[in-house]
Amino acid sequence: MSTVIKNGTIVTADLTYKADVLIEGGQIIAIGAGLSGETVLDATGCYVMPGGIDPHTHLEMPFMGTYSADDFESGTRAALAGGTTMVIDFALPAPGEGLLDALKVWDNKAARAHCDYSFHMAVTWWGEQVFDEMQKVVARGITSFKHFMAYKGSLMVNDDEMFASFKRCAELGAVPMVHAENGDIVAEMSTKLLAEGNTGPEGHAYSRPSQVEGEATNRAIMIADMAGVPLYVVHTSCEEAHEAIRRAKMNGKRVWGEPLIQHLTLDESEYFSEDWDHAARRVMSPPFRNKKHQDSLWAGLASGTLSCVATDHCAFTTEQKRYGLGDFTKIPNGTGGLEDRLPMLWSEGVTTGRLTMNEFVAVTSTNIAKIMGMYPKKGAVLVGADADLIIWDPQARKTISAKSHQSASDYNVFEGKVVTGLPRYTLSRGLVAFAEGKVTAPEGHGEFVARTPMGAENRALSSWKALTAPRPVVRAGIPASGV
Numbered sequence: 369m370s371t372v373i374k375n376g377t378i379v380t381a382d383l384t385y386k387a388d389v390l391i392e393g394g395q396i397i398a399i400g401a402g403l404s405g406e407t408v409l410d411a412t413g414c415y416v417m418p419g420g421i422d423p424h425t426h427l428e429m430p431f432m433g434t435y436s437a438d439d440f441e442s443g444t445r446a447a448l449a450g451g452t453t454m455v456i457d458f459a460l461p462a463p464g465e466g467l468l469d470a471l472k473v474w475d476n477k478a479a480r481a482h483c484d485y486s487f488h489m490a491v492t493w494w495g496e497q498v499f500d501e502m503q504k505v506v507a508r509g510i511t512s513f514k515h516f517m518a519y520k521g522s523l524m525v526n527d528d529e530m531f532a533s534f535k536r537c538a539e540l541g542a543v544p545m546v547h548a549e550n551g552d553i554v555a556e557m558s559t560k561l562l563a564e565g566n567t568g569p570e571g572h573a574y575s576r577p578s579q580v581e582g583e584a585t586n587r588a589i590m591i592a593d594m595a596g597v598p599l600y601v602v603h604t605s606c607e608e609a610h611e612a613i614r615r616a617k618m619n620g621k622r623v624w625g626e627p628l629i630q631h632l633t634l635d636e637s638e639y640f641s642e643d644w645d646h647a648a649r650r651v652m653s654p655p656f657r658n659k660k661h662q663d664s665l666w667a668g669l670a671s672g673t674l675s676c677v678a679t680d681h682c683a684f685t686t687e688q689k690r691y692g693l694g695d696f697t698k699i700p701n702g703t704g705g706l707e708d709r710l711p712m713l714w715s716e717g718v719t720t721g722r723l724t725m726n727e728f729v730a731v732t733s734t735n736i737a738k739i740m741g742m743y744p745k746k747g748a749v750l751v752g753a754d755a756d757l758i759i760w761d762p763q764a765r766k767t768i769s770a771k772s773h774q775s776a777s778d779y780n781v782f783e784g785k786v787v788t789g790l791p792r793y794t795l796s797r798g799l800v801a802f803a804e805g806k807v808t809a810p811e812g813h814g815e816f817v818a819r820t821p822m823g824a825e826n827r828a829l830s831s832w833k834a835l836t837a838p839r840p841v842v843r844a845g846i847p848a849s850g851v
């Protein structure tokens with residue numbers, strides 16, 4: 369059964385051109401003029417782009433005494449409705465739990481996915497078992513390991529643990545990732561703020577100033593450099609963190625920064641709302657920032673010093689957020705965005721001229737597929753690539769609302785935003801997965817995507833490390849052993 373997309377303009381990370389796309393067996397089999405197939409999808413007036421890849425989601429995540437409200441069913445349904453055809457979720461072992469045991473739990477959860485998925489593995493503690501199992505995790509095609517530098521007392525790892533894990537990543541060709549906030553300082557500031565009567569959601573923002581993120585980002589970059597491994601920094605939200613990434617890149621380090629659509633488009637004023645629910649619903653880490661930081665993130669995307677746009681989709685209901693009434697440290701951290709990432713980025717990025725269409729594709733799909741070891745299977749419009757595609761109508765408009773969204777959450781942090789640019793069709797491995805406002809891919813359609821370990825970047829770094837490794841100076845008449 370073949371499908372042809374006709375009359376559209378293909379937009380990739382580097383090219384824009386008119387051509388038809390022919391799909392069979394879930395893959396693109398031809399690109400060119402005058403193609404025909406059994407099913408015809410009309411893309412008149414539309415752009416044909418690689419489906420979005422969200423590299424950062426937390427679906428059905430156990431966190432802060434509860435579970436995030438969207439599971440793989442509702443979360444991936446939301447993804448497809450917004451033009452995202454793949455998510456990478458975080459498998460999260462409880463401290464002391466084995467990585468492979470955690471993976472079994474995530475395999476079960478993900479069986480309900482409507483779209484393709486992969487996992488990152490979180491390193492929440494350190495020991496021989498973790499060291500050994502990291503290899504088995506990589507052999508399963510999970511080639512990235514996340515480290516929380518915050519959430520002291522639960523998920524946080526210390527520098528020595530991070531250094532050990534980064535070195536292991538270097539050996540395995542895996543990408544270490546960090547949630548970069550100084551967890552010790554956040555904990556101390558939170559205690560002080562609570563003692564001074566700052567108990568509301570705004571206390572969350574006060575407890576996590578941009579300095580805690582800038583410091584941790586720089587520390588993680590230096591630790592990665594000493595371990596001889598690239599680094600992926602999740603939810604980069606501020607100029608200080610961006611500056612550290614920029615500087616590292618200018619010094620030849622391979623570091624990637626990932627702003628979230630929330631940080632790009634929503635600001636800290638949300639926390640000062642007199643409506644407690646409104647403010648608490650927006651509590652996430654790092655918190656929303658001011659315009660100076662937002663401008664820095666946009667500039668980073670345009671200039672290439674920041675590489676990917678994600679959501680960190682970790683939705684909670686209002687009822688869950690109310691666990692933190694009277695104590696902001698108990699408000700579950702996280703916001704949603706899976707359905708809204710692409711329309712919001714298009715509206716506030718492409719239609720405003722901050723990003724080109726090609727940059728849009730790069731930061732929502734292609735760069736992510738490359739960094740995460742699955743290009744060109746994903747993130748490409750090329751013969752042989754999976755037909756994960758969006759037929760994007762740049763004129764289509766809607767007002768974002770919790771009344772019509774797919775998420776299980778009872779609110780939407782983008783409520784009331786008018787977006788221009790929406791998918792007319794979303795295709796997942798050739799299947800029409802979203803059309804005419806409805807998700808049509810069945811539950812369980814999603815498949816696990818095994819990823820390959822880092823090739824070029826890790827090899828380049830290890831060659832450079834070997835070349836510049838400490839070695840004794842050979843001196844005539846002085847034995848190397850010192851005897």
Ligand SMILES: NC(=O)NCCC(=O)O
Nearest residue numbers: 547652653680682701702
């Ligand atoms: N970001 C956030 O507040 N919640 C999800 C967990 C994390 O990524 O830190």
Ligand SMILES: [Zn+2]
Nearest residue numbers: 547602603653
């Ligand atoms: Zn995080």
Ligand SMILES: [Zn+2]
Nearest residue numbers: 424425426680
């Ligand atoms: Zn996260």
